[in-house]
Amino acid sequence: MPKTDPAFDTFSSDCVIRVEKALDHNLPATTIEPRNLHEAMRYATFNGGKRVRPLLVYAAGTACGGDMDVLDIPACAVELIHSYSLVHDDLPAMDDDDLRRGKPTCHKVYDEATAILVGDALQSLAFELLARSTDRIPAETRLNMLRILANASGSRGMAGGQAMDIDGVDQELSLPELEIMHIHKTGALIRASVQLGVLSAGGSKEQLAKLEHYAKAIGLAFQVQDDILDITENTHTLGKTQGKDAADNKPTYPALLGLDGARQKARELL
DSSP states (O other): OOOOOOHHHHHHHHHHHHHHHHHHHSSTTTSSSSSHHHHHHHHHHHHHOOOOOHHHHHHHHHHHOOOOHHHHHHHHHHHHHHHHHHHHHHHHTTOOEEETTEEEHHHHSSSSSHHHHHHHHHHHHHHHHHSSTTSSSSSHHHHHHHHHHHHSSSTTHHHHHHHHHHHHHTOOOOOHHHHHHHHHIHHHHHHHHHHHHHHHTTHHHHHHHHHHHHHHHHHHHHHHHHHEEEEHOHHHHSSSSHHHHTTTTTTHHHHHHHEEEEEEEEHHOO
């Protein structure tokens, strides 16, 4: 993978600081009832994530001339959706993971019922933030943004991809079938992040089309690299259980293409 340059590293760090501050402001305080739920929501959100999706909101928005202050809310919204999905993903009925980003998963620290409610509440908050009135983004645009995020989160996006992932266990998928699954499971929210950034900035249709093409490629590259790391890195480095996909006999790019083939696929997508 190519190394980043100092300017990008600075921009990325600035984006993380911005979205962390905005999330802290918009998540309910732990002093507000129900305190345990609000504490668990914050635990699930502030657990060391790389904030890739907010970064894409900020990057796409600023590329189209947008104001960082306007991009804070859509950046929060996509990260809240992502955080909710990870909480539900880790549950015993789903991937049954004990670790997330090197820390005990939400249902391990609290309990399964609380983890389910955390996911529900984070998802609701994401849409509440996008729906709030603001003079900086026209109402029609905000309505479109709500539609995009809902579509990316539902059966035609992330939830649908997770269902495909479950159905794919012990199955031999073709490369197109594997890509369709990941376009839904991982790629849909990444694509939505870029779309929300463009729309918040008032970008043109041409800019949106080009950045959507970028988002589709980078979303798949992200998943291919994740599959590679599941094989090549250890649990401590990954922050989650290493080799779990193989142990669960899940379809992955290395399983289908081999490790070298998966690395070549990631390079092509990049």
